[in-house]
Amino acid sequence: MRRGSGRRLSSQIFVSQVSILLAVVLVGFALFAIQERRQVDRQYMDEDLQIAQTVADTPSVKTCIAFPSLDCDGTLQDIAHRLQLDTGSDYVVIVDKSGIRHTHPDVGLRGKPIDEPLVTRPNVRIDHGAVGTSVNGRVPLYGPLGDQVGEVSVGRRVASVTAIFVGQLPVYAAWFGAALGVGALASYALAHRLKRRTFGLELDEIAKLLQEREAVLHGIREGMIAFDRAGRVTMVNDEARRLLGLPMFGGIGGHLEDVVPAGRLQDLLSGEIEGKDQVVLTDEYCLTVNRMPVRLAGKPHGAVVTLRDRTELSGLLRELDSVTSLTDALRAQQHEFSNRMHTVAGLLELGESDEALQYLTDLSGAESAFAESVRSRIAPTVLVGLILAKAAVAGERGVDLELAEDTWLGDTPDKVQALTTVLGNLIDNAFDAVSGPGVDPGKPGRVLVSIVEDDDGVTVRVADNGPGIPAGAAEHVFTDGFTTKPATGSMRRGLGLALVHRLVQRLGGSIAATEGPGAVFTVRLPKAAGDRDADPLLSAGGGTRSR
Numbered sequence: 001m002r003r004g005s006g007r008r009l010s011s012q013i014f015v016s017q018v019s020i021l022l023a024v025v026l027v028g029f030a031l032f033a034i035q036e037r038r039q040v041d042r043q044y045m046d047e048d049l050q051i052a053q054t055v056a057d058t059p060s061v062k063t064c065i066a067f068p069s070l071d072c073d074g075t076l077q078d079i080a081h082r083l084q085l086d087t088g089s090d091y092v093v094i095v096d097k098s099g100i101r102h103t104h105p106d107v108g109l110r111g112k113p114i115d116e117p118l119v120t121r122p123n124v125r126i127d128h129g130a131v132g133t134s135v136n137g138r139v140p141l142y143g144p145l146g147d148q149v150g151e152v153s154v155g156r157r158v159a160s161v162t163a164i165f166v167g168q169l170p171v172y173a174a175w176f177g178a179a180l181g182v183g184a185l186a187s188y189a190l191a192h193r194l195k196r197r198t199f200g201l202e203l204d205e206i207a208k209l210l211q212e213r214e215a216v217l218h219g220i221r222e223g224m225i226a227f228d229r230a231g232r233v234t235m236v237n238d239e240a241r242r243l244l245g246l247p248m249f250g251g252i253g254g255h256l257e258d259v260v261p262a263g264r265l266q267d268l269l270s271g272e273i274e275g276k277d278q279v280v281l282t283d284e285y286c287l288t289v290n291r292m293p294v295r296l297a298g299k300p301h302g303a304v305v306t307l308r309d310r311t312e313l314s315g316l317l318r319e320l321d322s323v324t325s326l327t328d329a330l331r332a333q334q335h336e337f338s339n340r341m342h343t344v345a346g347l348l349e350l351g352e353s354d355e356a357l358q359y360l361t362d363l364s365g366a367e368s369a370f371a372e373s374v375r376s377r378i379a380p381t382v383l384v385g386l387i388l389a390k391a392a393v394a395g396e397r398g399v400d401l402e403l404a405e406d407t408w409l410g411d412t413p414d415k416v417q418a419l420t421t422v423l424g425n426l427i428d429n430a431f432d433a434v435s436g437p438g439v440d441p442g443k444p445g446r447v448l449v450s451i452v453e454d455d456d457g458v459t460v461r462v463a464d465n466g467p468g469i470p471a472g473a474a475e476h477v478f479t480d481g482f483t484t485k486p487a488t489g490s491m492r493r494g495l496g497l498a499l500v501h502r503l504v505q506r507l508g509g510s511i512a513a514t515e516g517p518g519a520v521f522t523v524r525l526p527k528a529a530g531d532r533d534a535d536p537l538l539s540a541g542g543g544t545r546s547r
Contacts, residue, residue, distance in 0.1 A: 013194060017187035025180045032172065040165045041135050044156060045124035049137030051087050052154040053122065055079070055094065056141045065096050065150045066143030073110070077103045083154075090157045091131055094141070096150040106130065118151045126158070133158045223287075223307030225269065229300055231255055243285055243307050264479060265289075269305050279310070281498055286310045331396070374403060378451065379411040382420055387449070390427050394447065397435045401427070404450035404461070415458055415525060418507055423449070425496050426462040426521050433466030433519060457509070457526040468517040477513055 055061055061079060064072035080092035080103035094103045099113040109130055119138045127136035136155035143149040223240030227233060233254055236246060244260060260266045265280045267273045268289045278289045288308040294301045347356035370391065374384050387403070394401035409419075427447065434445030443465070450461040469477055478501035500523075504511045509525040 011191070013191040014187055017190070018184050021180055021183040021187065025176050025183075029173065029176045032176075033169065036168075036172070037162075037165055040161060040168075041126070041158075042124075044161055045135045045137055047087075047137075048089065048135060048154040048156065049122055049124050049139065051083060051089060051092070052137045052139045052152040055083065055092060055152045055154070056139045059144075061094060061152075062141065062143050062149070065094065065102070065141060066145070068096075073102055077110075079103075087154075088156065088160075089154050090134060090160060091153075091155055093153040094150065095153070097148065104130075118148070120148070127153075127155055129155075131155075131157065135161055221309075223309075225305045225307070226294075226302060227256065227269075227305070228302040231270070233259055234302065239309075240307055243282070243287060243309055245282075245284075271303060281502060377403065377407045378409045380409065380416045380419075382416050383409065383423065383451075386420055386424055390424075390431075394431065397431060397445070399431055399434055399445035399447060402446065402448050404448055407449070407451050409451045409453045409458065418503065418525060419451070419458065419460065421503060422460055422500055422523050422525075423451070423462070425500050426460070426523070429496065429521075430462050430464040430466070430519075433468075434464045455527075457524060460523040460525070461520065463518065463520040465518050468519040469513055469515045471515050474513050474515045478511065 058079065060075060064076055076094050080094060083089065083092050084105070091105045092103060093101055093114075095101055095114055095118065097118065099118065101110055101112055101114065104110050119140055122137070122139045124135075124137050127134050129136070134155040134157045136153060138151055138153045140148050141150040141152050220237070221239060223243045224235070224237045225233060225240050225244075226235035233252055233256065236252065240246070244265075246259065256266060256270050260269060264273065265282060265287075268278050268280055268291065271291050271293075274291070276290060280287050280289055286309075288310050289305060291303055291305045293303045344356050347353070371384075371388060374387050378384050378387070387401075391401045427449065430447040431445075434447060446465045448461075448463045450459075450463075452459045452461075478497050501511055504523055504525065507525055509523060511521065511523045513522075514520045
């Protein structure tokens with residue numbers, strides 16, 4: 001795949017993240033600087049307030065302001081000057097109760113009144129006074145007798161505070177720079193990891209792959225489902241939604257058990273049942289399921305399941321098998337007819353015309369008797385034709401097909417298609433059981449068919465004297481794909497009994513099988529069963545060999 005132009009994906013991610021980090025750090029540093037400047041101003045206001053309170057608590061200051069003398073102004077100015085030097089303040093102003101300044105850094109302002117009233121309680125502020133803008137702390141000054149005799153104001157210029165604050169900024173900037181460096185390293189590591197996770201693909205390549213994936217997934221005629229390592233559904237294409245009956249926008253992100261009901265289909269999708277081209281039946285479709293684990297760089301990354309719709313193909317194969325069964329019946333009848341004609345021709349060549357006539361009379365009587373016996377017990381002509389056709393096949397295969405004495409079925413057209421489907425499949429299974437591989441050739445095969453109608457429904461029973469169903473297999477014999485015989489040709493085994501089982505269940509009936517030698521299948525269909533419920537996957541009289 002051709003590499004796209006422009007910077008690589010990892011470089012774009014790294015540059016983008018570093019740019020975001022730089023913007024965040026700069027904004028954060030600006031906000032921090034603003035807040036820190038406020039804290040510095042407050043810190044020096046509180047410090048100036050404490051200095052002013054110290055001055056106001058000095059006994060000599062109290063005495064000089066309460067009881068002025070000629071030496072007081074010099075004493076007060078010395079005290080103020082010393083405190084300015086010791087604390088780094090820009091001014092210490094002592095004012096009497098008349099507002100007259102007794103100390104000030106500016107000689108011209110000493111003895112001059114202030115422009116505002118005296119404070120009555122401690123106060124801090126940004127002052128725009130004679131020395132310029134400053135952070136200021138002011139406290140009332142009380143004399144020896146306890147009455148307020150003035151105030152003390154201490155401050156330092158904002159420019160001085162700013163210079164101190166600016167001197168601290170490099171330290172803070174270093175911390176933010178270190179944070180930016182750590183973030184840049186983390187961004188580089190993340191970009192490198194994302195590059196590995198995307199297998200070195202660039203943005204345009206990823207976008208192209210996504211477009212191709214969507215086109216392929218939703219354009220193919222096979223259903224596809226993808227699962228991650230935790231068993232969550234990560235992808236479902238349109239065909240899979242149709243085959244599984246999933247909502248158009250549902251299922252993604254959910255677990256398999258939340259999407260597909262419990263059963264053989266769920267076991268195949270989850271991998272509990274393994275194997276290639278596994279066949280499973282749903283309410284509407286016959287599906288072929290294949291599950292392939294996905295491994296990337298030697299590590300498991302989930303699985304992909306493909307679903308193929310075999311419904312139409314299975315129906316056609318069953319129809320073909322039905323035609324093949326009919327052809328076998330006609331071939332058997334033609335073969336038997338040829339043998340009889342040869343016998344009659346031989347008798348006539350020998351001049352035994354009476355013997356030939358008697359032979360033909362006996363044959364006609366035997367066939368007519370069996371046909372009449374079937375017609376007298378079974379009213380629907382479709383079932384009569386099916387049994388007579390199966391009798392011809394049985395004769396060709398050396399199997400005795402018998403009708404039980406208790407057989408009786410009235411003219412019930414609402415059950416004909418379902419009964420024909422069920423009976424045809426069960427009789428073909430019985431023929432395979434008594435004439436297939438592993439059967440004793442010296443033991444004649446025998447199949448007994450019973451169809452009994454009562455007030456509640458119809459019971460169909462097909463018994464044979466073959467090897468039967470192995471112990472423990474009766475509960476699995478109706479499962480999709482279960483068989484005890486190898487596949488022949490394109491016809492997939494293991495579906496006939498499963499389809500019959502599903503048809504019977506849809507009609508509200510029941511089906512059971514016995515284990516051990518000589519299998520017996522019993523089907524019970526209630527009165528409410530009708531032709532409209534017949535399964536389209538099954539064809540009437542079709543020979544679906546499933547056991």
